[in-house]
Amino acid sequence: MTVKLLANTVVGLGFSRRGFEAGLERGPDMIGCDAGSSDFGPYYLGAGLNPKSPRSVRRDLEIMLVGARRQGVPLVIGTCGGAGADVHLQIYVDMVEQIAAERGLHFRVASISAEQRPERLHRALREGRIAAHGPVPDLTADEIDATVRVVGMMGVEPVVTALAAGADVVLTGRIVDPAIFAPAALRAGVEPGLAWHAAKTIDKGGLATTDPSQGSPVLVTIDGDGFTVEPCLDTVRCTVRTVASLTMHENPDPFRVVEPGGTIDTTDATYEQADERRVRVTGSRFTPAVAYTVKLEGAALDGYRSLLIAGVRDPRVIARFDDFLDTYRAKISRVAKSLGVDESQYQVNFRCYGRDAVLGEREAPGLPPPHEIGLIVDVVAESEELSKVIATRVGPIGSRLDIIGGASGGGNFAYPFSPSVIPVGPVYRWSVWHTMEVDAAEREAMFPITYRDL
Amino acid sequence: MNAGSRRLGDVAKTLKSANAGASRLTFDMFFDSVADLRAAVDALRPEVVAALYGVDAAAVEVFPLEHILALKLTIPRASSQGSIDERDFDGVQQHVHLLEVLV
Numbered sequence: 001m002t003v004k005l006l007a008n009t010v011v012g013l014g015f016s017r018r019g020f021e022a023g024l025e026r027g028p029d030m031i032g033c034d035a036g037s038s039d040f041g042p043y044y045l046g047a048g049l050n051p052k053s054p055r056s057v058r059r060d061l062e063i064m065l066v067g068a069r070r071q072g073v074p075l076v077i078g079t080c081g082g083a084g085a086d087v088h089l090q091i092y093v094d095m096v097e098q099i100a101a102e103r104g105l106h107f108r109v110a111s112i113s114a115e116q117r118p119e120r121l122h123r124a125l126r127e128g129r130i131a132a133h134g135p136v137p138d139l140t141a142d143e144i145d146a147t148v149r150v151v152g153m154m155g156v157e158p159v160v161t162a163l164a165a166g167a168d169v170v171l172t173g174r175i176v177d178p179a180i181f182a183p184a185a186l187r188a189g190v191e192p193g194l195a196w197h198a199a200k201t202i203d204k205g206g207l208a209t210t211d212p213s214q215g216s217p218v219l220v221t222i223d224g225d226g227f228t229v230e231p232c233l234d235t236v237r238c239t240v241r242t243v244a245s246l247t248m249h250e251n252p253d254p255f256r257v258v259e260p261g262g263t264i265d266t267t268d269a270t271y272e273q274a275d276e277r278r279v280r281v282t283g284s285r286f287t288p289a290v291a292y293t294v295k296l297e298g299a300a301l302d303g304y305r306s307l308l309i310a311g312v313r314d315p316r317v318i319a320r321f322d323d324f325l326d327t328y329r330a331k332i333s334r335v336a337k338s339l340g341v342d343e344s345q346y347q348v349n350f351r352c353y354g355r356d357a358v359l360g361e362r363e364a365p366g367l368p369p370p371h372e373i374g375l376i377v378d379v380v381a382e383s384e385e386l387s388k389v390i391a392t393r394v395g396p397i398g399s400r401l402d403i404i405g406g407a408s409g410g411g412n413f414a415y416p417f418s419p420s421v422i423p424v425g426p427v428y429r430w431s432v433w434h435t436m437e438v439d440a441a442e443r444e445a446m447f448p449i450t451y452r453d454l
Numbered sequence: 455m456n457a458g459s460r461r462l463g464d465v466a467k468t469l470k471s472a473n474a475g476a477s478r479l480t481f482d483m484f485f486d487s488v489a490d491l492r493a494a495v496d497a498l499r500p501e502v503v504a505a506l507y508g509v510d511a512a513a514v515e516v517f518p519l520e521h522i523l524a525l526k527l528t529i530p531r532a533s534s535q536g537s538i539d540e541r542d543f544d545g546v547q548q549h550v551h552l553l554e555v556l557v
Contacts, residue, residue, distance in 0.1 A: 038476060041536035041543060134477040135513070135530040241484070244522045248482055252474045252528040254517050271521070302538055349539055360541050362507050362532060364551065380538050430476045430534050 002223040003188045004028045005181045005198065006232075008216045009205030011035035011060045011077060012052030015216040016233050023217045023232035024067050030184035031068045033060070034177050034203060035092065036079030038297055039250075045083035046148050046299030046428030050091055052082065061092070062099050065169065069105050074163055076170040076180050083297075084174030085149050086115045092171045100454045107168035112158045112449050114151045114173025116296065118144050120446070121432070129437040133295055134252070136433045143300065147431045150298030155260035158447040159183040165451060173447075174297065176259050177203035181220075190222050196264045197284030198227040200257060201246055208243055209236045226282035228274055240271040243279040260295070262288040291437045294446065298432025303347070304384040305424035306391035308377040308398075310413035316404045317412055318369050324403045324412075325350055331397050336390060346381035346390050375413070380427055391421045462497065463553030465490050471549035474528060476535040479545045481527040481552060490557070491523050497557045503527060506551040527552075 006028035008015045040051045068075035081088020121144045124130050130139050151174035160183040162170045178199035185195035198220045209215030215236045220229045248254040257264040265285040274280040353374030356363040377394050381387035399411035466483040474480040485491040500514035509529050517526040
């Protein structure tokens with residue numbers, strides 16, 4: 001038995017068309033591509049927006065869709081629209097329907113929702129089935145209520161179901177990346193250790209190669225007791241290091257990758273350079289979990305942001321910059337109070353580029369003062385209007401603040417832009433970053449599938 | 455060369471940081487030899503990393519991967535990714551303190 005899976009990196013990031021055609025010539029049994037990530041942060045989940053431009057998405061989607069139909073193999077796109085909530089999934093459903101209509105393609109499309117209603121979380125919280133995912137605060141009922149949108153990360157099961165129902169194109173909401181690829185292998189009878197690790201190896205596409213930006217797509221061939229991974233472009237290589245490093249990538253533990261329903265364990269996996277461009281992997285295991293858990297991601301609104309950008313060059317001000325910021329903050333607070341604004345209604349944060357903007361409290365002690373500071377005054381308030389009210393006052397307050405004692409020049413702030421206040425819009429935080437224990441019935445209910453024959 | 459006289463930034467072929475999810479930061483390093491890797495593991499004791507980043511030593515995870523001459527460290531993020539006080543959204547500039555560690 002041989003199963004071949006063809007993977008691109010991320011929809012909307014682009015890939016080599018020539019490489020993709022070369023991949024198709026190898027006769028893949030399925031084509032898959034990830035379309036999202038939590039890497040984009042809570043904003044896109046909260047705001048319901050796609051971080052990628054429609055034109056970039058359309059280019060990649062159309063090539064893969066047309067290729068998959070020509071080949072007659074399933075196409076699976078995971079975490080549609082960036083964050084994988086219903087509003088994001090719909091962007092992809094609409095685009096696939098549009099491409100099908102324009103190209104005269106006919107196929108069965110399955111869309112799998114991953115958005116969760118708050119009642120489900122409340123119930124699970126009451127029943128003690130929700131746990132923190134890493135170092136985050138425990139979930140509370142208040143925080144669930146504050147959450148504007150929450151998704152669950154599906155595993156392989158809904159995709160297996162959709163493929164079994166004859167879906168030619170599977171569009172999913174939030175999903176763990178390997179579950180885009182593993183279902184085709186599992187359905188063909190590949191044992192879970194191989195299927196999951198092979199899927200994990202290609203789920204970042206070109207990252208498995210020596211050229212992450214040009215290496216997409218990659219092909220994995222599962223046969224016998226292992227799998228072989230190779231780039232489709234002959235100018236790119238897979239090496240033991242590029243392939244073995246994949247379980248390190250953005251993962252806290254390099255040997256064990258926790259997935260819904262179990263753990264990919266690569267502790268005893270061996271990686272061999274099969275030839276100059278291909279790597280052979282054996283010894284992968286999948287350890288089933290005692291309880292099936294679904295990772296939840298939710299975003300809550302933190303307020304509305306306005307920014308002020310200013311340069312500070314006067315060495316006398318820079319020498320006393322801590323004093324300056326303390327006095328500045330106190331004056332902002334007094335002015336806000338005079339406008340009837342309570343401290344609970346807004347936050348002001350300073351980012352001092354040239355000093356400690358990047359590392360903050362983790363910056364090394366005892367560094368010499370810089371010759372200039374790029375100051376960003378960051379105002380987040382509970383309404384857009386209030387954010388503007390505060391932000392339009394912080395400029396004059398800071399620029400006219402006399403920290404030197406009568407020796408100050410015309411102003412402390414050199415503004416690069418006019419208007420100096422930049423409205424940024426809503427700010428979201430990760431309010432839910434937890435796991436939920438589910439039984440088979442609830443798991444199925446969490447990820448409903450809709451079929452359409454186009 | 456004497457132990458403790460080389461900068462980790464010179465010894466490691468690659469030294470980078472990134473988010474590992476929204477609440478952790480992970481450092482990936484690659485070396486030319488097992489000897490360099492082991493020297494780095496000796497230098498990057500949890501209490502050393504904890505002091506550099508102001509975290510609890512018990513929260514520092516160290517994973518040497520001799521088969522690919524790599525070392526991975528994981529610590530908690532200063533705050534959750536994208537929080538109001540975010541300073542490095544992707545966590546990609548947080549490795550700088552490790553460059554100066556003597557190996």
